[in-house]
Amino acid sequence: MDAPLCPPLPDLDWTAITHSLDANGNAIVPGLLTPAQCVELANGYAAPDRYRSRIVMARHGFGRGEYKYFSYPLPSLLQGLRTALYPRLAPIANRWNRQLGVAMQYPDDHADFLQRCHDAGQRRPTPLILQYGPGDYNCLHQDLYGEHVFPLQVAVLLSRPGHDFTGGEFVMQETSSREQRVEVLPLQQGDALIFTVNLRPVPGARGWRKTAMRHGVSALHGGQRHTLGLIFHDAQ
Numbered sequence: 001m002d003a004p005l006c007p008p009l010p011d012l013d014w015t016a017i018t019h020s021l022d023a024n025g026n027a028i029v030p031g032l033l034t035p036a037q038c039v040e041l042a043n044g045y046a047a048p049d050r051y052r053s054r055i056v057m058a059r060h061g062f063g064r065g066e067y068k069y070f071s072y073p074l075p076s077l078l079q080g081l082r083t084a085l086y087p088r089l090a091p092i093a094n095r096w097n098r099q100l101g102v103a104m105q106y107p108d109d110h111a112d113f114l115q116r117c118h119d120a121g122q123r124r125p126t127p128l129i130l131q132y133g134p135g136d137y138n139c140l141h142q143d144l145y146g147e148h149v150f151p152l153q154v155a156v157l158l159s160r161p162g163h164d165f166t167g168g169e170f171v172m173q174e175t176s177s178r179e180q181r182v183e184v185l186p187l188q189q190g191d192a193l194i195f196t197v198n199l200r201p202v203p204g205a206r207g208w209r210k211t212a213m214r215h216g217v218s219a220l221h222g223g224q225r226h227t228l229g230l231i232f233h234d235a236q
Contacts (some may be wrong), residue, residue, distance in 0.1 A: 014088055017194065021092060021152070022160075025173055025213050026185060032192035037077060038158040042099065042226040046130055052124065057138065063216070065136035067229075070127045078127050078230065081154070086110035086232055089194070090151045096151060099201035099208040106150065110232065114152065122146040126231035129158075129164075132168055132220050133158045140173050140214035142198050145235035151197050157187040158226040165223030176202065176211040184218075197231075202219040 012029060022185065033041075034185070042052065052071035055114035057063045070078060090113075097104055104234045107113050126145060130138070143153060159165055170193060174181040185193055196213040203209075217227075 004095050013086075014086065015049050018092055019199075021194060021196075024183070024198060025174060025200045025211070026183070028185065028187065029192040029194060030188070031190045033080075033158075033190040034190055035158055038156075038190050038226075039166050041075075041077070041129065041228055042158040044075075045129055045226060050112040051227045056078065057136075061139070061174075062141065063136070065130060065132040065138060065217075067128050067130040070125055070129070072125050074125060074127060076094045080128055082127065082230055082232060083110050085194075085230070086113070086150075089232075091152075091206070093094055093151045094100035094109075096201050100199060101208075107149055113148075113232065114234060117146070117148045120146065124161045124235040126229075126233065126235050128229045128231075129227065130217075130225075130227045132165070132225040132227075133223050134220055136168075136225075137219040138217040140171070140216040141212075142214055143196065143229075145233060148233050149197060150232035151199065152194055153197050153232065154194050154230040155193050156192045156228040156230070157189055158228055159224065160189045161187070165220055165225040167219055169218045171218055173214045173216075174211055175214075 017027040017029065050070060053066040054066060054068045077162045087108055090108060094105050102109045122145065155170065168187045170187060172183045172185060172195060187193060195215060200213055201208040201211050
């Protein structure tokens with residue numbers, strides 16, 4: 001059975017979320033999913049019929065651990081999250097592109113953006129669930145997948161830090177022509193992290209400048225960690 005849909009998103013503090021995204025390139029949303037929803041998604045990792053592919057990270061130099069991409073149709077919870085979050089993030093993405101001098105603008109509705117992806121040959125769903133065990137980690141990377149890239153994505157921690165696993169912290173690296181910054185972002189079960197996929201605008205003395213961001217996960221010391229990833233563009 002699919003998990004029930006998430007609580008109404010308008011209850012989230014979008015002013016604070018927008019400020020954090022502009023200032024840091026990421027924003028923590030506490031308790032986006034309930035513990036029951038997290039457990040159901042994590043337990044579904046072993047289900048054989050809801051995923052289109054399984055990736056073992058070590059085979060590709062991505063780190064250690066594994067993840068699975070969901071197939072269409074998505075579970076109702078994932079479909080509801082992507083559909084509801086996208087229109088709140090699209091205005092931020094459009095403003096960032098204008099500040100960066102990028103012509104691409106995103107439609108208000110996620111279905112319209114997905115149609116744009118599909119017309120360009122990006123038809124494979126990208127929501128995924130990741131599984132880590134002791135010693136596993138995820139190298140710093142960007143989830144691009146094709147020509148059409150939505151500049152924000154979401155990760156939700158499904159496991160309980162300090163109980164289900166130790167270590168395994170979410171890490172972001174920001175790199176510009178002037179400096180480099182690394183940030184460790186503590187999450188609790190059900191917390192979501194909205195973060196930059198690739199580039200974000202940063203104010204400078206001569207206007208806006210581009211800053212590149214990558215994300216990853218530090219090595220687990222013990223236990224097992226599951227994370228849900230919501231990417232708004234589809235893959236080739």
